[in-house]
Amino acid sequence: MTYSFKVALRYLASNRAQTALLIAGVAVGVYIFVFMSALIGGLAVLLLNRTVGNIAHVTIQAPDRDPVSLYGRDSGTLVAILKSVQQRTTLQSAAAFLPAIEAIPNVTSVAGVVAGNGFLTKGEAIAPVIVTGVEPDQVSAIANVAGNLVAGSGDLTIGIALIGSGLAKTMGLQVGQRVSIRSERNIDATLLIGGVFSLGVSSVDDGAIYVHLRTARVLFELPDGVSRLEVKLDDLRLAPEVARRIANTTGLKSIPWTEKNEQLLNGLVAQARSGDVIKGFALVTIVIGVASALLLSTYRRQSEIGIMRAMGATRRFVVGVFMIQGGLIGLAGGLLGAGLGYLSLLPFPLPEATSSTGLPIAIGEGAYGTAILLTFIGAIFAAIWPASAASRVDPVKVIGP
Amino acid sequence: MIVDTPLLIITDLVKEFNDGEISTTVLNGLSLSLDRGEFVALLGPSGSGKSTLLSILGTLMRPTSGRFEMLGFNLIGARDVDLTEFRNQHIGFVFQAHNLLPDFTALENVMFPAATRKGRETPVDRRRATELLDKVGLADRRDFPASKLSGGQKQRVAVARALMNSPDLVLADEPTGNLDRESARRVMDLLIDLNGTDGTTFLISTHDETIAGQCRREIRLLDGRLARERH
Incomplete structure (x- = not known):
């Protein structure tokens, strides 16, 4: 274990209530992300099954006949090219x-x-x-x-x-x-x-x-x-x-169902985009939450950062400690939120079996891996500002000999 | 103990603080040198520039002008990262308010200067930190959280931490200022003993004439200048 990792872990462990609250906050954001993914995915599955589930997904036809070229009787010049539609x-x-x-x-x-x-x-x-x-x-x-x-x-x-x-x-x-x-x-x-x-x-x-x-x-x-x-x-x-x-x-001429159902496809894309916006907001909330909590921690630990710097800790080391904290919070919150999301979606029936008043949830569409990965990256991103602020702490001002 | 080459030399050192339109000169053309193995008291009234001088010598602050060389290195124009590395390897600090990391044990606090340089806690460093804690009489407190130690114990841990990387210079700012008489005596005895056994140079900033009397050399500052010296 690298030393900055140990220090980051110790800081998170030293204030368990705050860390637990922070992880819970991230988990709620991830839960919303997972739930929205499953709901939007379920809606798409339901819509597709009900509209195109009972039609051919690909239709294979004979290729169009070659067009017929008509030449002038006397001149021999091309007069028209006719596409055959009568046969x-x-x-x-x-x-x-x-x-x-x-x-x-x-x-x-x-x-x-x-x-x-x-x-x-x-x-x-x-x-x-x-x-x-x-x-x-x-x-x-x-x-x-x-x-x-x-x-x-x-x-x-x-x-x-x-x-x-x-x-x-x-x-x-x-x-x-x-x-x-x-x-x-x-x-x-x-x-x-x-x-x-x-x-x-x-x-x-x-x-x-x-x-x-x-x-x-x-x-x-x-x-x-x-x-x-x-x-x-x-x-x-x-x-x-x-x-x-x-x-x-x-x-042969192969036509996918999407070609004949462009409006449905556009509707599904728009629906997916709406879901992405909601999921984006959930991610932004996570980033703001982690950033503000770590920034608070930076101010609270100013004197300790000053001590570390006086003892020869580099700015890079200090940045590492806070970035690792961000990453660990993101990972823990991501895993917790995705796990809880999965467990809470288990009782829902498959979208096809959903009643007209129920929510069409597709548990397989929860985007759990994406949620965890994006939260992890987002939390690290959120830690950049606090980490940068921490690395700029002037030891003389906060502890001073 | 004293060898030919001085440990550090400062020449015409000036430090000004600018706060908007007001400029304050704290060090005003100060020159002095310290030899290896010296045990020096830094005296002077409040505002005489003692703390600022310690900050500059500890590479925590840059002077406005002048020269500062230590162990043959010109530290005036050095990059921040180089100063940090130099500080880690050659300078130890003992602050008035011990300044330990409260979430770490006594042993972890002592090991910190070595661990932060190497990026991990090695068995060798663990042994050295244990020896140092033993030397300052706290072997039985090595796994205590720093926050659970008494004031005197914390200061002795701080002394052990200052010595972890075998520094050439230890800067102590009122090391006994927050301690009761008995704890203060024990800490001073410790510093004198370490100076005698390891040959580490100590520069101790103090208001206490009794402590100054235990040092072999006194440097007195007044208005940012050298007022008087006793060898």
Whole structure:
């Protein structure tokens, strides 16, 4: 142990009540920091899960077709370049890409879907719907349809349709009733409602229908291939990075969810910034608290600093003693605050399981390490002024021979 | 004891204090020298410049002008860090108000000058500090907190601390000023004994003529000048 460390420890130990109070003050600041991090993180987790948790995190489509160049009949000069928008883009050889995509880290499931628009009719009532055809075993690969059933079952056999709860309510539909669907390609099919799901996302619940892949192939005249591949990740925040890797690996057009939900993303960023401001204030409070307490200690120990200087202690030694005190207070307060923060967050349920009136706390988002590190650095920073003041103490003035 | 080269020499030393528009000259062209092993009393009425002279000789204060050499080093233009190191290695202090570190034990206080230089407390220093405490009759108090010692005991710890780094010069400012008669006698006997055995030079600032009488040389200051000397 270096001598300045020993002196710093002795000073902290000699006034235990003051030191304990100081550490407690720092711990409160760190606790606020941790709690805010867990709350903001929990809010983000909850929002993301409720809004994009049941959609594809990365959507893989066929690359855009090459534009067509039109030349003048007589002159041979280029007249226009036309981008093709009239033809459907489908992935004809989707199955060939599956092993490569599934091997990419963070990818948890990949589902090929045949999807399109249509109209659902029941008597005279008509509603626009989005029809998604999947293999029965992949009905919950992207959206947790089976886990969010409010009626019926999730078995998706040929001739069965699973519909959103909003749609069922609007059309007055129940499990066991038959409905007609006319696809965008003017093909009709009569389906039996096998289940009603509620994902909590109105855009899905109010207009989505899941059917067997083969039913969808008929409805949308797509005997081979799929409309797109949908990818689910274990961490949806990694979507842009994974999308880039998929594009690099397959050469296909990969779109992360963030690209289609820019406003949500902006909202989350703004929310995170608000949290950062609050956490910043907590840090500033810590720095001011430590600085004022150490400054007080500097004035109280002026004569002792003068004695040390007279005995040959260098200014650097004196600076070290006070900086170490700051660092130790920061470390102890940081560990205590982060520890208490973690323990107090333990009883909270996961954000997904939070009731509508409860706080969505994500215990894993507490930023404990960051809180401890920033507090440690902040406390050392706070000690600079008192330490500098201590090193400038004139021994003659405070003890004088 | 006395060797040819003086321990320290000051020449035409001037110290002025400026407080706004008022300038006070405390030392006014003072010249003197101290030889190794001397036991000297510094006398003079209040305001004669005794404390200021001790501060300058202890490298705690810089003179306004003049020369100050010790052990062959010119200390006038030295950097603060060099003066601190010089003070640590060559000068010991005994203050009127002992000035111990209250949160440290007697042993830790004695070891402080060595520990602060080396950055740690070594076993060698611990042995030396124990020997010094034994020498000043406080071996049984080595682990007592300084704040729990009596006034006389504190002053004897301060003497041991002053000798920790085997300094060439010990500056004592009214070392018995706050002590009762018996404690004062014990401290003075200690200083005389240490001067006799170790050959350390002592410069003792005092108002007490009895103490001055125990010193082999007297330097009397008046208005910042050398008024009288007795060898």
